[in-house]
Amino acid sequence: MAVARQYLVGASAILAAVGLGLGCGDSSSDDDPDGGGGQGGGGIDTFTLEPAAGGIRVLTSSQLRYSLEYILGVDAAAGFEVWSDSQLHGFESIGAAELALGSNDISTLETEVTQAVDAALLDVAHLAAFVPCVQSSPDAACYTTVATELGRIAWRRPMEADEIARLVAIAEQGQTWGGGDFDVGLKYQLMAVFQSPHFIYMPEIGEGEPGMRVLGPYELASRMAFFLQHRTPDVTLLDAAESGGLADDEGIRAQARRLLATPEARRGLDRFFGELYLIRDIPLVSKDATLFPEWTESLALSMQEEMLRSLQDVVWTRDADAREIFTSEDTFVDATLAAFYGVTGGGAGWTKVVIPGGQERFGLMGKAGLMARFAGNDETSPTKRGRFFRERIMCREIPAPPAGVDTTLDPPTGPMTMRQRLEPHRSDESCAGCHALVDPIGLAYEHFDGIGRYRETDEGLEIITADESLGLEFEGPTDLAQIARDSAAACLAQSFWRQSMGHVETDGEADSLALLEESFAEQGYSLQSLMVELTVSPAFKRVGEPK
Amino acid sequence: MSRRFVLSRRAVLRGATGAGVACVGLPLLEAMLNSNGDALAGGGALPKQLLVYFIGNGFRLDRFEPAQTGADFTLSEELAPLAPVESHLKVVTGLQNWCAYQFTHHEGMTAFNGYTCAEAVPNALYSKAGGPTLDQVVADHIAATEATPPIIKSIQAGISPKVSIMDSGTTMFALSHRGPNENLDPVFNPQVIWQLLFGEFVDKPDDSELRLAVIDSVRQDANKLRGRLGTVDQQRIDAHLQGLSELEMKINAMPPSCMAPSQPSETNPEGPSNGALTNVNNIMADLLVKALECDITRVASVMFIGGAAETTYTEISQSTNHHSNTHNSNAQQAVHSGVVYSMERLRDLAVKMRDTLDPTGRSLLDSGLILAGSDCSEGLTHSVARQPYILIGNLGNTLTGKVHHQATPRTGTPNQWAATGNTSDVLYTVLKAFNPAATSVGDLTPQQLQGGWYGTSNPPSQAAAGSSTLIDALTGPEFGA
Known part of the structure; x- marks a missing residue:
């Protein structure tokens, strides 16, 4: 350590x-x-x-794709996929700070970089925006320009003389092999640039006093860009780093605000929420087709979009109090969701609406997509919903189930509510300790069935939402929203x-x-x-x- | 027998001189064998292969464990699909997994490496693998001892892309690990697997010199970065450097002279349904078996479905995911059907290996081994007492043919099903079949046992997850040779 x-x-x-x-x-x-x-x-x-x-963080597959998109163009980066990004403690970015790449990842990286570079060279116009000489004067000197200028953008720091010399030598070797073709040399030069650990890893090493090292301006620029835009720093940010623009907090804030005003910041935040609230999973959820014939991939995609639009509305459109994410009665519907929620006004596109009629759909926990995600194939799951609430909204850990426990709920002997069926979780001491943390919360959302539809009753019986859970007392979703x-x-x-x-x-x-x-x-x-x-x-x- | 191989002059040299040609993977050819056909002409041993196959969420032990022990046991209901490879089938039951933590699923993965999971946070269902899995130990042994090792050290495939959403860390998401921070996650896309195994050998302009120059440059960059890092990140860069060396080896390799399969069209994306598991399993099996046959690799792992994964066996008309079924005592018939279904997929792979013969008539089940298992024993309890293994293959007669070895009889009710011994004994026996000089597998240091224990009424306060104990019942005439 x-x-x-x-x-x-x-x-x-x-x-x-x-x-x-x-x-x-x-x-x-x-x-x-x-x-x-x-x-x-x-x-x-x-x-x-x-x-x-x-230390170092490896760029995630999507960070690499978006970075290549910036440097090589959207078409060149399309489909770029190198490794699975393992989450640790709920975040791919933590996995990226701790886990190593496997040998086959390195091989796949070469394959994918080759494809991206080949695609980029079909039309060098995008590259020429950074290094005009690849279009205007593709000569020997241009290899030095590419190594120096494009290298700086890809490696997110100024290039050193020996690095430039090495990259130029590869380009020249490639040009010779390619019968004098400039682009062939450029191809292998770019392959060396984009397979390099200087591109693949983000160093955060800093300098200064032991244990209190200050990130250099380029390292800080990278940390900012990968956080705020989910990709490599743009030229403006690198220039700011070079010219001392990140030397004080006002300079950093100005750049951060600039980055946040870009479409990439919105895309990056969508990814963040997608990971944090498992929104990205919603179209992958399967449901029992006999019980929920309405559940289709297109409905799930609409639910996913609804959640993202609601978050975007709070963060970007209104820059509102973020706590509205959990309390707002507004949502966004397309025609499919308008029918699903029973609201009028859903037209061809997306419309902001208030869900009527006392459904107690507040914020994130009121969204059908979330309720569907945290449910079984064929029924609700108060345990999963409660666990999500505790872990992802309150940031609390839940003890694991004890080993070897039969978690089966007794089959209903007649019509029974989920609350009645979960009663053993309360009466059995071995279950009660943990389930008291989550089940009562989840049971408050029992008006939302396995795909998040509102229902008045469960098996024809009254749904009771009032309960308490370790110091939290609530009547139902309204109180839980607070x-x-x-x-x-x-x-x-x-x-x-x-x-x-x-x-x-x-x-x-x-x-x-x-x-x-x-x-x-x-x-x-x-x-x-x-x-x-x-x-x-x-x-x-x-x-x-x-x- | 199909004779699609083309014998090249360099291949002959390899068989004759062993180290004469470096880094070349080729199918075993008659001309490369000695006069008895039991070794390479240069004196090296015939290749052995290891394929680890994983089916998450356990079995129905009462319908899985054979009623008899020894060589003449009758296949149980859940083993019945393996009848076509019965002569090579070994089943081991009644052993105890000694992972120090018990928080479901994670500890079960100890059965593939013999290390208690690392950095365990049971409350968060979080852990990392404690050490290298058996397949990686074997792959390292082959790479270190073979004069002409295969082109690719090992490969990891997955069939169902659905994974657990409740668990975290690395342990449960990969079947192969090289250490706590070195998870080798399965690749679910058959096109990527094809590219890794065969992509190098398609016709294209030979730019290998340039690619090697690029790798050399990348290696210099890696070493430069490495010098600025602490020990944890240095290990990560070392893994990267190892990857560069293996890529270099692949580029240097002469194309195998067997016919490479064409790239599959299947990409196996994750979607709401899992309809195509049999098809994907067959495609992956074809690719892996061909790679073993061509000696492109000798070590592979396949995760059919992960532990706690939300995979639903829609092909057998199930509508609830298999993991949920295991937890539901009212759905145990569905669990049984699911186990039989997954055993059929294991069989599909095993039959392909059985039907792949080398010029001497040896099948890949004669020369190789499929080691199959799960992350628990009984699906309903998720217990790791009596966690069973299925071994299909004789590893060049270092292992015996058919046998059921039971370490402890199964008595009483499911919550009383006890076990003795150590699941890692199986790992050690397999390792020693590859490497007679091996003295142990996993971590031999006793660890304090934590959490609730079951199956063992009076667990010791400490136990070691690793093993240095052989299971003699599994060994064959060539064991130790």
Whole structure:
């Protein structure tokens, strides 16, 4: 493990030291004996930062595809698929920080890069936007230009002389082999560029004091771009890194805001939510066709789109309080979903509507797609729904089921509600400990059947939604929406933290995370602001020793 | 017998001189054998192959474990599909898996490596593999000892792309691991498997010198980066460097002189339905068996369905996923049907190996071995007591033919089904069949047992997941030779 030194300083000292300058109402003034201005968590009267270990992260398959899309063009990158991205602790970005590539991955990388480069060379116009000489003056000097200029974009840092020489030598060897054809030399040069670990891995090593290393401007640019755009930094960001534009927080914020205004940021956030809330799974869910003949891939795709549009509405269209994700009664429907939810007004495209009639569909947990995802093929699953609520909305761990336990529910002897069938989870001591954490929450959503349809009754019997679960008391989805709202800020901040930096938050980062949560609150729980402020967090800009 | 092979001059040299030609994979040819046909002309041993096959979520032990033990046992209901390969079938039952943690599914994977899972967070259903799986130990042994190792060290395929959404970490999502951070995830797309195995050998301009120059450049980049990293990331770069070496070897390899299959059209994307499992299994089996026959690789793993995967066996008209069925005591007939169905897919593969003969008339089941198993014993309880193995193949007579070895009789009710011994004894026996010098498999250090235990009424406080104990009943006349 890396050796990390701990810094324990007064708040004003750290603010000065890291140039943080809270800016938006300084709630942690030294004059305030409670430090944090009395705002929860005991405040921050001293600030400790022990950055998480540095090292390398491998780019995920989609990060590589989007990066190649930027550099080589959309057509060249289409279908680029190299390895399966393993999630660790719920995030592919954490897997990317810890796991190695296998030998066959390296072989597949060569195959895929070759295809992408071949496709890019069919029309060099896209490449020429970065290195005009490939079109205007394809001569020996152009190989040096490509190595220097395109190399800098692909490797996300200035090229060193020996690297340029090596890439030029490969190009010349290729040109000779290709009978003098410039493009043949270019092909092998690009293959060397895009198979290189300097392209495949993102180093976060920094420099400076042991245990408190500061990311260099190019490393910071990469961390920002892969977080905010899910791809390699663009030329503007690299230029900012080169010219000192990322040397202070205002410069970083300005670039972060610029990146967030791009379509790539929206696509990246869709991916993030797709992973966090398992939205990406919805079209893959299968249902018992005899019980749910309505369940089709096209309905599932509409449900997936509904969830993404609802999130986009909060984050991008309105830049609203992110806690609405769990409380809003608005949703988006196309014609298929309008009929499904029983609302009028669904036209040819997508329409924002309020679901009428006391269905208690609030935010994420009210979405049919989520209810369908967390259910069985043939019935609901209060356990899965409750577990999702605890883990992904409240960020709490749920104990695993004990080994060797028969988890079968007794067959219904007559009409029984799911609540009645789950009764053994409460009465059996070996089950009750864990199921008390999740089942009561899930049972509150029993008005939504296995594909998320509203139903008045279960097997013709009354559905009871009121319950309590370890200190949480609720009448039903309305109260749970408020409970979700209360947990949402901290859990969202934690989730963005993990995804953006590729590790589970450490004890040494607790103050930095708390500071981020404070700024999230101060800025009206705007997720755009959260993402910007994350990039200027002291922990975002620093790493410990390389792992 | 089909005679599609073309004997090249370099192939003859290889058989005659062993190390005369480096890095060449070729099918075994009569002309390469000694006069007895039991070794290479240069004195090397005949190749052996290992294929690990995984079927998640266990069995119905009462309908799986044969009633008799020894060589003359009758196939049980769930083993009946394997009748066509019965002469090469070994079944091992009644052993205990000693993974230190018990949190369902994860511990069952210990049966393929003999290491307790690492970084286990049972509450989050999270773990990493504790160490290299048997297939990787064998692949390393072959690579290190063969003068002319196969072109590809090992390959990993998967049939059903559906995986568990409740579990996390690496343990359950790969059947092959090289270490806690080196999971070799299965490839579900047959086109990618084809590309990895045969793509190198299609007709195209020979740009190998340039590709090697690129690899050399990439290697320099990797070493430069490596110098700036800590030990954990250095290991990751080492894995990358190993991949570069293996790619280099593939580029240098002479094309095998057997006929490469054409690229399949199937891509096996994940979708809501799983209708095509038999077809995908057959396509993968054809590719892998051809690769074994051509000596392109000698080690492969196939994950039919993963543990806790949401795969539904729609081909046998099931509408609830197999894993859910295993947990439902009212759906145990469906579980049984699902087990039989998956055994038929294992059979499909085994029959293809049985029917693939080398010039001496040896089949791939004579020379090789399929080691099949699951991540638990009884699907309903998910217990790892009595976690069984199915071995199909004799590994050049280092293993015996047909036998049922039962370490502990099965008595009482399912929650009382107990076990003794160690599942890793099977791994050790197989490893020693490949490498007579092996002294153990897995982790021999006793670990504190944690979590709820079942099947064993008084579990010891500590146990080692690894093994250095042979199962003599499995060994054949050539064992240790």
